[in-house]
Amino acid sequence: MKILSADDDKDLLALIAFTLSQAGYLVIKAGDGVQALRAFESEGPDLVILDINMPGASGFQVCEAIRTKSRVPVMMLTVRGEEEDLVRALELGADDYLTKPFSPRTLLARVKALLRRAGMENTAPLVAGRIRLDVDEHTVQVGSNAPLRLTKLELRLLQMLIANAGHTVSSDRLLMQVWGHKGSGDRQLLKQLVHRLRHKIEIDPAAPQMLQTAPGAGYKLVVD
Amino acid sequence: MKILSADDDKDLLALIAFTLSQAGYLVIKAGDGVQALRAFESEGPDLVILDINMPGASGFQVCEAIRTKSRVPVMMLTVRGEEEDLVRALELGADDYLTKPFSPRTLLARVKALLRRAGMENTAPLVAGRIRLDVDEHTVQVGSNAPLRLTKLELRLLQMLIANAGHTVSSDRLLMQVWGHKGSGDRQLLKQLVHRLRHKIEIDPAAPQMLQTAPGAGYKLVVD
DNA sequence: TGACGTTATAACCGCTTTGTAACCCGTCGA
DNA sequence: TCGACGGGTTACAAAGCGGTTATAACGTCA
Numbered sequence: 001m002k003i004l005s006a007d008d009d010k011d012l013l014a015l016i017a018f019t020l021s022q023a024g025y026l027v028i029k030a031g032d033g034v035q036a037l038r039a040f041e042s043e044g045p046d047l048v049i050l051d052i053n054m055p056g057a058s059g060f061q062v063c064e065a066i067r068t069k070s071r072v073p074v075m076m077l078t079v080r081g082e083e084e085d086l087v088r089a090l091e092l093g094a095d096d097y098l099t100k101p102f103s104p105r106t107l108l109a110r111v112k113a114l115l116r117r118a119g120m121e122n123t124a125p126l127v128a129g130r131i132r133l134d135v136d137e138h139t140v141q142v143g144s145n146a147p148l149r150l151t152k153l154e155l156r157l158l159q160m161l162i163a164n165a166g167h168t169v170s171s172d173r174l175l176m177q178v179w180g181h182k183g184s185g186d187r188q189l190l191k192q193l194v195h196r197l198r199h200k201i202e203i204d205p206a207a208p209q210m211l212q213t214a215p216g217a218g219y220k221l222v223v224d
Numbered sequence: 225m226k227i228l229s230a231d232d233d234k235d236l237l238a239l240i241a242f243t244l245s246q247a248g249y250l251v252i253k254a255g256d257g258v259q260a261l262r263a264f265e266s267e268g269p270d271l272v273i274l275d276i277n278m279p280g281a282s283g284f285q286v287c288e289a290i291r292t293k294s295r296v297p298v299m300m301l302t303v304r305g306e307e308e309d310l311v312r313a314l315e316l317g318a319d320d321y322l323t324k325p326f327s328p329r330t331l332l333a334r335v336k337a338l339l340r341r342a343g344m345e346n347t348a349p350l351v352a353g354r355i356r357l358d359v360d361e362h363t364v365q366v367g368s369n370a371p372l373r374l375t376k377l378e379l380r381l382l383q384m385l386i387a388n389a390g391h392t393v394s395s396d397r398l399l400m401q402v403w404g405h406k407g408s409g410d411r412q413l414l415k416q417l418v419h420r421l422r423h424k425i426e427i428d429p430a431a432p433q434m435l436q437t438a439p440g441a442g443y444k445l446v447v448d
Numbered sequence: 449t450g451a452c453g454t455t456a457t458a459a460c461c462g463c464t465t466t467g468t469a470a471c472c473c474g475t476c477g478a
Numbered sequence: 479t480c481g482a483c484g485g486g487t488t489a490c491a492a493a494g495c496g497g498t499t500a501t502a503a504c505g506t507c508a
Contacts, residue, residue: 416468
């Protein structure tokens with residue numbers, strides 16, 4: 001598991017890196033925003049930890065840039081009392097935050113929780129009812145049919161639905177999880193994506209058996 | 225999602241309750257520490273917001289008491305500059321804090337983040353008498369009948385009534401909670417909505433057993 | 449660069465939900 | 479007895495939502 005950590009405070013950066021690597025994570029270090037972005041491109045980390053106050057590009061800018069191309073979990077580091085910064089970070093699509101100072105134990109717990117939530121911990125195929133999703137291969141297999149290739153977005157959508165199989169997931173939450181930030185105005189995107197996914201996994205896409213609509217609420221995956 | 229908010233400042237409490245209920249949360253209000261603890265026991269909220277300075281039992285005491293029996297996320301409200309309080313609160317097991325004054329936007333962002341962190345984004349069904357309301361699914365189940373789909377507004381109305389089950393809720397308050405504004409002309413909307421909801425949940429909508437009218441006052445949900 | 453697969457944007461349709469208005473019918477006080 | 483009032487009911491219009499299709503923009507890879 002690869003984690004990118006960016007902070008201009010050398011000591012703190014070292015502490016973070018030490019803590020995480022002790023726990024078995026591979027840590028990429030960046031001393032400022034520009035380095036962080038470059039490292040993000042080249043390394044493709046599974047999680048990003050950003051300090052808000054950095055020379056070069058601020059944590060905000062980095063977060064925003066990352067969110068335009070990836071849904072990787074982002075954790076922001078703030079100093080105590082800067083509520084506005086925090087809100088802005090969360091609205092930019094950050095997934096969690098930590099106020100300095102924090103203990104290594106806290107950091108580790110939060111990183112683990114974040115990875116768990118993002119479903120990045122298990123690469124084993126996800127199974128729900130007759131659906132079998134291979135995240136690495138980007139494929140689904142329905143029943144005993146031949147495996148089908150899914151696109152990046154289709155995969156994320158299905159992943160979310162499987163993770164909450166049997167329960168309705170709200171459109172807003174799907175929007176958030178699949179695209180990142182996004183305003184509530186982007187319902188259209190979800191509509192489309194659901195449509196395409198249905199055509200791939202449903203026997204009769206016009207009468208969905210598995211990927212069902214919960215009008216006014218969202219969508220849910222029905223399993224036997 | 226049920227949130228317990230405790231503060232002795234009536235205005236602030238009202239603001240918090242308004243902000244959160246607008247966002248779709250169900251808010252239980254408490255004016256002091258003792259009320260807060262009692263409400264915690266009886267309501268089993270999914271998140272607790274505690275002011276530190278309260279008559280009766282302080283936020284610290286309430287937080288401590290809650291922590292002996294529950295891992296529910298707790299957010300503390302402090303006044304700026306009271307670092308001591310903050311540290312103590314976090315040591316007592318509080319999960320987050322907010323310094324007053326704060327904006328509704330900030331509050332909402334933090335509450336959302338906290339719920340996300342705790343993995344509590346899915347609500348447990350609300351139950352009152354023979355009524356079982358599933359907020360995620362937008363459905364009600366009355367007795368052992370098949371679950372019925374509710375619309376957004378119907379859901380909100382029923383949510384408010386269940387939250388105050390057994391007590392009359394004034395029309396103005398319902399108007400406020402469901403639509404977010406009140407005006408003399410909007411009475412009609414409530415009339416309509418009640419009518420529609422009755423048709424869905426009452427056995428004989430013309431002679432309501434559960435959703436009863438309190439003439440001149442408002443409506444109340446009667447439970448056994 | 450061009451071809452291809454993927455994703456975003458827009459328009460349309462039918463249905464549901466919501467808003468607006470009118471009317472009905474009791475109650476209550478003048 | 480009348481008329482105002484509050485609440486229930488009915489009818490209909492307006493707005494919104496989800497499904498569908500078409501088309502444009504984007505990215506990637508040869």
